[in-house]
Amino acid sequence: MKSICGLDCCEQCSRLEACGGCRKTDGHPFGGNCMAAECIKHGGEAEFQCVKKELISEFNALGIRNLSVQDLNLLNGFFVNLEYTLxxxxxxxxxxxxxxxxxxxxEIPGSDRCYGLAADDRMLLVCEYGCGGENPEIILYKKRNSAM
Structure with a gap:
């Protein structure tokens, strides 16, 4: 079963049975939103690729040391939604x-920590964490320069 964006992310998801899949939910897994599905429904694959390119540029323009973004992947919120201590x-x-x-x-060169990136149509998040998401720290959380 291919998803709306044409990827097989639904087949790879361990929570497919609980969700129902991208096509069945019209791009609203678990009742949430999928950036790729919304882009594809609005303007096709070209719009999705354009949004991806814009996000990569926005992340790279942040000037965060050792952060060079080449590509972005679809990530389930339940997998990347770390808890931070303020x-x-x-x-x-x-x-x-x-x-x-x-x-x-x-990966951060010369460190055992990584940058974690997440974005949607409204915000950019850059965090830093250790193995398995240990000790996450917010590096940047901001409203996006442009929205879909």
């Missing part, structure tokens, strides 16, 4: 478990 001790999650984001994991 300076006041409060625990927060910044993403929605049921949305599908564009993002990536970028």
């Amino acid at each position: 300076p006041n001790g409060q625990q927060v999650k910044l993403l929605k478990d049921y949305d599908i984001y564009l993002g990536n994991q970028i």
Whole structure:
């Protein structure tokens, strides 16, 4: 079963039975939103590729040391929605478990930590974490320069 965007992400998802799949939910897995499905429904594959390219440019323009983004992948929110400790001790999650984001994991040279990237039509998130998402720290969370 191919998804709306043409990828086989539904077949690879361990939660397909609970969700029903991209086509069955019209691009709203678990009741959330999928960036790829919305782009494809709105303007086809060309729009999706354009949005992906814009996001890559936005991430690279941030000027974060050792952050060079070449590609973005579809990521399930429940998989990348880490819990962060704010300076006041409060625990927060910044993403929605049921949305599908564009993002990536970028290894930080000379470190055992990685950058985690996630974006949708409204925001960019860059965090840093250790193996398995240990000790995540927010590097940047901001409103996007442009929206879909």
